[in-house]
Amino acid sequence: MEWALDIDRRWIWAIIFIIIGAVIIHPLGLPITVSPDTQKFYDTIQKLPEGSIILVGASYDIGAQGEITPMVKALAYQAFAHNLRLAVFDAAWVNGPKLAGQAIDQVAKEMGKKYGVDWINIGYKPGSSTTYQLITQDLISAAKNVDQTGQSLDQFPIMKDLPKVDKDHVAAIFAADIGSPGAGDAWLPYVSQPTGIPLLVGSITMSVAQNKPYVASGQFAAMLAGSRGAAEYEQLVGHPGAAAAQQDGQSLAAIYVTLLIVLANVAWLTTRKKAA
Amino acid sequence: MRKEIPMILTVLAGLFVIVAKYLFAVDQLGWFTTANRMYQVMYAMFFLLGVVSLTIVHGKNIQRRRSKWIYSLILLICMYGYGILTIQQTVEGPQANWIYNNILNPTDATIFALLAFFITSAAYRAFRVRTREATVLMITAVIVMLGVAPIGDTLIHGWNNVARWFMDVPNSSAMRGIALGAYLGSFAVALRILLGLERAHLGGAGQ
């Protein structure tokens, strides 16, 4: 079994590449059960009164778009179907508002929603923690009165109802979380807790373990846990998309890694016994 | 004096934030908001500092024809080219958007995708039943990994619930403990800086 301990890593990589590639071409369509956490996320948004504004905290980057963008898209489907309005913003991740804006724009066009009326992309504004605090006092000033495309914010009707981020103007915050700064160390202490606005979180799989305590304590009103959570949410919203498609790959990859771990341990134990 | 002045400034800024954040009378003066606005402007200035630093470092590489200087040249062309383009037509302009969507985005996503390969080979290398703790770690990892993927529930009904229990109960407890310790530790570092005991950030070996 010594050969198993010296496998060239490139073989391991080649097989994972083939497995994931194969299920992308031929999906297995394994059933996805909806977890209580995702159901709570969906129900919280469903209960918001029509016309309310959800602030989309696009705290993510290109690397996380595979997991977060499907969440943002599904959120846009649910929000627009329920006549809710969306405002995209971030003060820590340069690319986040652009990526979230592209996803929402696509859904908005599909559902006949208008930029500046039903949704707006306030964009990325530098300053991190300090800017997060400033938006709770005066959003337009903190955003230097320009949106992502360089137009004046105060000309858009939606901004008349969104002078600042507080409980009177924002019904819920959706914050992406891919690390730091994220939902737990930026949106929660600087925006959600001081204003009392419920914080809904979309977390990448890697950060789920770190974010679970916030869900248990109720500091996060609800959380979508990684691409699995995104797939469940897409299913609830009725628009299965990229996240649902990823689940088969994740399933087969999990089996493959499990088999590798078993093989490595059997080989290691056999070699050790022989040596003893 | 080279270290004393920055240290005094650090202490003053730290005390100012504590006073402005907690004391009602100072809060009413709005100094904290003003300080935040100043920081926002300074933060934007860091970008300029970055551009200047990159220009100096890579400009020297090109000037002295150091090895791989051609990459320094490409870097400067890309940085200034994209910068000028986005200033001219904003980040949502047609050409800027094209570059972003067709070059930057796929390149970045490709490097991120390496993670899938590296995690697979790392799992093969690292998860060994060497000790009792390592065995527990390995078994838990397998249960959670299969549980969060739909295959877990397909193989054994309710597997997802078992994985969720691991995440909600043992994981959350451990994470809380670690986070509590880490936050207190970072607090202690902040206090050491305020008291002038921690000086490594001002240069030197820190001892």
Place this chain on the structure above:
Amino acid sequence: MGFLSLLAAEAKSPVWGIFVPGQAGAFIAVLIFAILVYVMINRARAGQAVREIHKIAGLEALEEAVGRATEMGRPVHYTMGLPGITDPQTIASFPVLGHVAKTCARYDTRLINTVPDVVVYAINEEIIRQAYLEAGRPDAFNPDDVRFITDWQFAYVAGVLEILAAEKPAAQILFGGPFFAEAMIFIEAGALAGAIQVGGTASTSQLPFFVAGCDYALIGEEIYAASAYISKEPILTGTVVGEDFYKFLLFAVIILGTLVATFSSNNFLATFLKS
């Protein structure tokens, strides 16, 4: 009409007090912590006994890692992940970098430090230069080995991968943070290069990768105790001991809060603890 609605609206009563509403508890917590640490520092200054920090295997292993690199004649690679000067993890990493640089200077081993942040880059260069000076080897310091790559996460990853493949370091130290997805890539690429790896971070989402992938790992608050541990300075150790006392106090409050919330939720103590 406007006048009538003004009359109908309830006038806001002015709020007065010493503390910003909702911040009194936090202020008291900060104050107690500061007092505890101050007392411990004073004890140390007065020459009274201060408890020692328990053995941290990861910090002991730093010497071993540099020693191995020296034996093999290969460099040491030091990364702080994606640091920022406002992040306490980054600040906790500075003394460790200084210690590693000093050890490298003593053993005449090359230290490569890659940085993705302009401000941290300038500080690191200064720390390493000073460490070489303190070790009596200022001539051995090579500024080109402190490399600012880029602040773009995955471009930085690509740069480090190239360095790991080309320079084949015998030791890799991943210390401080915050670390994100790049941590696992670095750890696996380091293993591919055959490097002994010492990791330490308080980035909780990356801790499992450090524990599983590195030869030695420091978890959470251990990284904040590093400067005190390395310097063996009683005053710095005092701050760590003060922190531990505060932790006991917090545990007591948590247990008290749990009991109060379990048996009664409408009393003065429960309301105070919630605030």
